[in-house]
Amino acid sequence: MQPAPEPANEDDRLRALQTSGLLDSPAEERFDRLTRLAQRIFNVPIALISLVDRERQWFKSRQGLDICETSRSVSFCGHAILGRDLFEVADAHADPRFADNPLVTGEPGIRFYAGAPIHDHAGHALGTLCLLDQQPRRLTERERLCLRDLADCVADEFSTIDRHKLASVARQTTNSVIITDRNSRITWVNEGFTRMTGFSLHEARGQSPGQLLQGPKTSLATVGEMRKQLAQGLGFDVEVLNYRKDGHPVWVHITCNPLLDAHGALDGYMAIQSDIGKIKAVEQLKRELTVTISHELRTPLTSLTGALDLLDEGAVSQLNDSARRLIGIARKNSQRLRRLIDDVLDMEKLLAGQMRFELSPQPLLPLLERAIEAHQTYAVDRAVRLNRVDDCPDTVIVTDPNRFQQVMSNLLSNAVKHSPDQGLVTIHARISGPCVRIEVVDQGPGVDEAFRERLFQPFAQGNSSDPVNNNGTGLGLAITREMLEQMNGRIGLDCSPDQGACFWFELPRADSAMIQPDRMTVEK
Structure with missing residues (x-):
């Protein structure tokens, strides 16, 4: 006798079997119906649904056999x-x-055996639907297909158990829970959904959550990201402004995950929504306070900066070297504070949807040349060379030319600032599917891996012990990301330790199907 070896995923398989709730559960007619059917179709004395545990096989359903388990x-x-x-x-x-x-x-005197493995939604083989006979025989191809179909029916019933468990948990949570089919049509919602949105299960069933809940101020960019993920059979995690049945807006955090059938195929989605309205209200209050303070600081700061400029240029009287040095320090710090205030106000405009974008077809080459020319003086001062590599010289992109220059200014100034003396900053443009990818590559120390997750967040800064490379506002990359998203683009970083940084961004080409004519001018 040759005992079977363990499957490669045995620990995960046993864990899935234990959590399924099937082992040692009471007999159920829906499973007994299937084994009776198998017994009759194949004309065998014994038909079983067997679950293979660590030391035993246990029979969830059995026909023609008195014992409930074997070794x-x-x-x-x-x-x-x-x-x-x-x-x-x-x-x-x-x-x-x-x-x-x-x-x-010995008993039961098996001569013939045929077993079709039964897998859960994650692909774990929990057991089999099997046929036993005391006479040798061989199934025809048609019979093999029939047994596989019956085993799939058993797997579907296992999946139904999972759905019942999901629904049972969902009924007890105060959050909103939505279950949809594979086409994102609602099949079930819990009471938390009804409390949050005002829609009952009867009203929601058959509709898509987007059609039901999205409204005039729902972010199109966020909607696009959700649709993109769903089109690939993937989940998402977003914050979005939805609308109740009475038209009242409500901020929600949505975590959506795909549901898979017994064979690992997409069977639907489950989304959990939590109300984050109070959090958003606090964030709005903080932003309003920041903007108010920034505006109040702007006027006296302008006067202060102007006075320092006059003093530094000797317009009032001659200063000794010590006084001139102190005035120079004060002037630089007042300019830095002015940049911080401007960045804070820009960030708030972006988040509040008050920054206007004039999107239009623009030749890429002149835009890049203008950006590089604007930074030549700064690069020369830092002994850094700027080099352009253009693999798509005749390409036309859709962008706001002024915002494009702001994006390039943030990336180029960062690259020059972090470059060593005699370093090289390369600006590389190339086609990337329906977009153009622009890369800004430096030869600096790169970006610490621990810092990369926060890189595009407001006020994020790297090594605070470096006085040369830490004199920014910490808002430049956050503003850059927001601007690019408003222009149907995206930004990212490719970086290896001690090999410099490659910041890249993508914008759609003018001939790309990504561009919608009615959104060429948007106030976001």
């Missing part, structure tokens, strides 16, 4: 769960793996 070491099903195909033994007496098996030499 796993003598089980045929232990062999069947090793693959996805049907496992068949035409004559156990002639098979050296089973000829001396006690289930063959």
Whole structure:
């Protein structure tokens, strides 16, 4: 006798079996119906739904057999769960793996075995639907297909158990829970959904959540990201402004995950929505306070900066070297504070949707040349060379030319600032699908891996111990990301330790299907 080896994913498989709730559960007619059907269709004395546990196989449903379990070491099903195909033994007496098996030499006297493995939604083989006979035989191809179909029915019932467990948990949560089919049409919602939105299950069923809940101020960019993920069968995690049945807006955080059937195929989605209105209200209050303070600082700061400029240029009286040095320090810090205030106000305009974008087809080459020319003086002062590599010289992109220059200014100034003396900053433009990718590559120290997750967040700064490279506002990259998203673009970083940084961004080409004519001018 040859006991079956363990599957490669045995620990995960056993964990899935234990959490399924199937082991040692009471008999259920829906499973007994399927084993009776198998017994009759194939004209066999014994039909079983067998679950292969660590040391035993336990029968969830059985026809023609009195015992409810056997040792796993003598089980045929232990062999069947090793693959996805049907496992068949035409004559156990002639098979050296089973000829001396006690289930063959003794009761129930197995000569023929056929088992179709049953997998859960994650692909774990929990057990089999199997047929046993005391006579040798071989299934026809049609019979094999029929047994596979019946096993799939058992797997669907296992999946239904999972859905019932999901629904049971969802009923007890105060959050909103939505379950949809694979086409994103609502099949079930909990009471938390009704409390949050005002829509009942009867009103919501069959509709898409977007059609039901999105409104005039729902972010099109966020909607686009959700649709993109769903089109790929993936989930998402977003914050979005939805609308109740009475038209009242409500900020929600949505976590959506795909639901898979017994064969790992997409079967629908489950989304959990939580009300974050109070959090958003506090954030809005903080932003308003920041903007108010920034505006109040701007006027006296302008006067202060002007006075320092006059003093530094000797317009009032001659200053000794010590006084001139102090005035120079004060002037530089007042300019830095002015940049910080301007960045804070720009960031608030972006977040509040008050910054206007004039999107239009623009030749890429003049835009890049203008950006590089604007930074030549700064690069020369830092002994850094700027080099352009253009693989798409005739390309036309859709962008706001002024905002494009702001994006390039942030990336180029960062690259020059972080470059070593005699360093090189390369600006590389190339086609990337329906977009153009512009890369700004420096030869600096790169970006610490621990810092990369926060890189595009407001006020994020790297090594605070470096006085040369830490004199920014911490808002430049956050503003850059927001601007690019408003222009149907995106930004990212490719970086290896001690090999410099490659910041890249993409914008759609003018001939790309990504561009919608009615959104060429947008006030975001």
